[in-house]
Amino acid sequence: MVKNSGAASRPHRLRTLNEPRPIQVETLDDRPVALIEKEVRHRITQIQDTWIIQDEWWRQELFRQYYELLLDNDTRRTVFHDRIADRWYEQAY
Amino acid sequence: MAIACLRVPHLALRIALLDQPELDGHPLILSNPESGRAVVTDATSEATERGIRAGMTLREANALCPDAVILMPHPAMETRVSQDILTRLEEISPLVEADEDEQGAWYIDLAGLERHFPTTKVATERLVACIPPILRPRAGLATNRFTARAAADIAPTGGIQAVPTGMERRFLKEAPVTLLPFPPEMTHQLSRLGLTTLGAVATLPAAKLAARFGPDGRLARELAAGIDPRKVTPRPYAETIIEKLAMPSPVISHEMLMIGLRQLVQRAFNRPSLKNRQVREVILRAVLENRRSWERTLILKAPCGASGLITALDLRLQALEMPGPIESISLQLGGIVNEIGHQQMLPSIRPHTTRPVTEAIRHLKQRYGLSPLFHVVEMEPWSRIPERRHALIAYEP
Numbered sequence: 078m079v080k081n082s083g084a085a086s087r088p089h090r091l092r093t094l095n096e097p098r099p100i101q102v103e104t105l106d107d108r109p110v111a112l113i114e115k116e117v118r119h120r121i122t123q124i125q126d127t128w129i130i131q132d133e134w135w136r137q138e139l140f141r142q143y144y145e146l147l148l149d150n151d152t153r154r155t156v157f158h159d160r161i162a163d164r165w166y167e168q169a170y
Numbered sequence: 171m172a173i174a175c176l177r178v179p180h181l182a183l184r185i186a187l188l189d190q191p192e193l194d195g196h197p198l199i200l201s202n203p204e205s206g207r208a209v210v211t212d213a214t215s216e217a218t219e220r221g222i223r224a225g226m227t228l229r230e231a232n233a234l235c236p237d238a239v240i241l242m243p244h245p246a247m248e249t250r251v252s253q254d255i256l257t258r259l260e261e262i263s264p265l266v267e268a269d270e271d272e273q274g275a276w277y278i279d280l281a282g283l284e285r286h287f288p289t290t291k292v293a294t295e296r297l298v299a300c301i302p303p304i305l306r307p308r309a310g311l312a313t314n315r316f317t318a319r320a321a322a323d324i325a326p327t328g329g330i331q332a333v334p335t336g337m338e339r340r341f342l343k344e345a346p347v348t349l350l351p352f353p354p355e356m357t358h359q360l361s362r363l364g365l366t367t368l369g370a371v372a373t374l375p376a377a378k379l380a381a382r383f384g385p386d387g388r389l390a391r392e393l394a395a396g397i398d399p400r401k402v403t404p405r406p407y408a409e410t411i412i413e414k415l416a417m418p419s420p421v422i423s424h425e426m427l428m429i430g431l432r433q434l435v436q437r438a439f440n441r442p443s444l445k446n447r448q449v450r451e452v453i454l455r456a457v458l459e460n461r462r463s464w465e466r467t468l469i470l471k472a473p474c475g476a477s478g479l480i481t482a483l484d485l486r487l488q489a490l491e492m493p494g495p496i497e498s499i500s501l502q503l504g505g506i507v508n509e510i511g512h513q514q515m516l517p518s519i520r521p522h523t524t525r526p527v528t529e530a531i532r533h534l535k536q537r538y539g540l541s542p543l544f545h546v547v548e549m550e551p552w553s554r555i556p557e558r559r560h561a562l563i564a565y566e567p
Contacts (some may be wrong), residue, residue, distance in 0.1 A: 091547075091549070091561040091562070091563055092544070092561055092562040092563075093549070093557045093558065093560070093561045093562075094546065094557070094559075094560040094561060094562060095556045095557050095559070095560065096557050097557065130554050130555065132554060132555065139555065168556055168557070169556065170556055
């Protein structure tokens with residue numbers, strides 16, 4: 078039985094998919110070195126790719142630095158650093 | 171290489187003389203008042219000598235030449251006569267092409283005919299004889315299409331104008347640029363640049379003409395210099411079936427027309443050549459009272475057999491208003507293909523999959539007031555921002 082999340086279904090609204098999820102990231106010289114999830118620290122073994130998205134400067138500016146990371150548990154994750162709010166998020170790209 | 175060009179100027183008008191030869195020599199005007207504009211669309215040389223020009227209103231034409239005879243277009247007869255001429259020419263040479271842009275012009279490649287005729291001129295005379303003399307045919311003979319076409323323009327009625335090999339450029343020197351097979355805008359621009367004759371065009375560097383007019387400019391330079399790389403392309407063989415029916419009395423109602431068409435369709439599909447085959451193109455021609463005609467081409471969405479074709483004709487001709495009582499109809503079937511089997515949807519798939527979902531949504535709506543089921547839709551799948559690409563929307567089956 079699936080647990081009731083308690084969230085409203087909002088059937089008359091468009092619900093965007095793949096919203097960014099906040100995540101805690103340890104950095105060294107502005108570069109991610111570890112992800113902390115549920116109080117467990119996962120060391121980043123390799124930054125496989127990185128790219129910048131800077132867009133929509135005419136309304137609410139977006140400035141994201143994406144990283145594709147390989148963790149010490151052999152999982153691949155994509156995170157981005159919101160350079161304007163100075164926060165980290167996880168988001169599949 | 172020798173190419174003959176056969177021309178019948180004012181074909182639409184001359185065709186009327188096949189039925190009314192007594193009009194030959196009279197000033198004739200082609201006009202279709204039913205199109206909404208009573209203007210001259212074509213006029214014979216006897217009419218143009220009296221000042222009548224295409225585009226003039228009929229009132230003006232009548233003032234200039236009160237004894238001019240006004241004729242209506244007869245598209246069905248034009249098609250029939252043009253097809254007859256083409257078929258007769260193809261009996262002499264397999265390389266015959268009807269000019270797509272100009273009615274009443276045919277190109278014939280005379281290659282290989284030297285074994286049947288002593289000279290190319292004799293062969294061309296034989297080609298001219300394929301066209302009824304009352305249509306006033308004429309022919310041009312040259313080493314290429316364009317020069318042959320220009321020669322046909324100045325050939326005497328029923329005669330041949332030949333251009334000797336190597337004399338093409340000199341022959342075309344004084345010809346007007348309007349002879350070039352390009353849209354009037356281009357020849358008008360050439361005239362505005364002071365290039366009124368083909369001789370003037372031929373003296374220009376091809377690169378400059380190409381820079382100004384693109385590939386057409388380069389071709390114009392070549393044509394003006396008496397070089398025409400375009401080959402005579404015979405029509406592809408297309409299997410067609412024609413059935414005709416003369417009505418017992420002039421018909422005006424849709425029901426009567428459909429009775430005639432049903433008979434024609436059945437007759438066509440009873441032919442062995444249409445056994446287990448389907449058609450996708452129908453040309454319907456009708457001869458109306460007062461020597462008028464009507465023609466319509468129907469392209470079917472999918473190949474049809476006899477019953478499908480009758481249904482399609484019935485639907486397409488529902489709102490048809492014939493311009494007059496029909497005396498005879500003909501049905502030309504083309505695009506003949508072998509019977510195609512269509513994979514139908516298995517009858518039970520869709521209802522079985524959607525019915526329980528629909529039912530479940532109805533229950534959920536009754537219980538919660540709103541449907542909690544969603545489906546994914548594309549918003550901006552090209553977006554660089556991932557959350558803008560897809561969204562969920564309420565599922566309403």
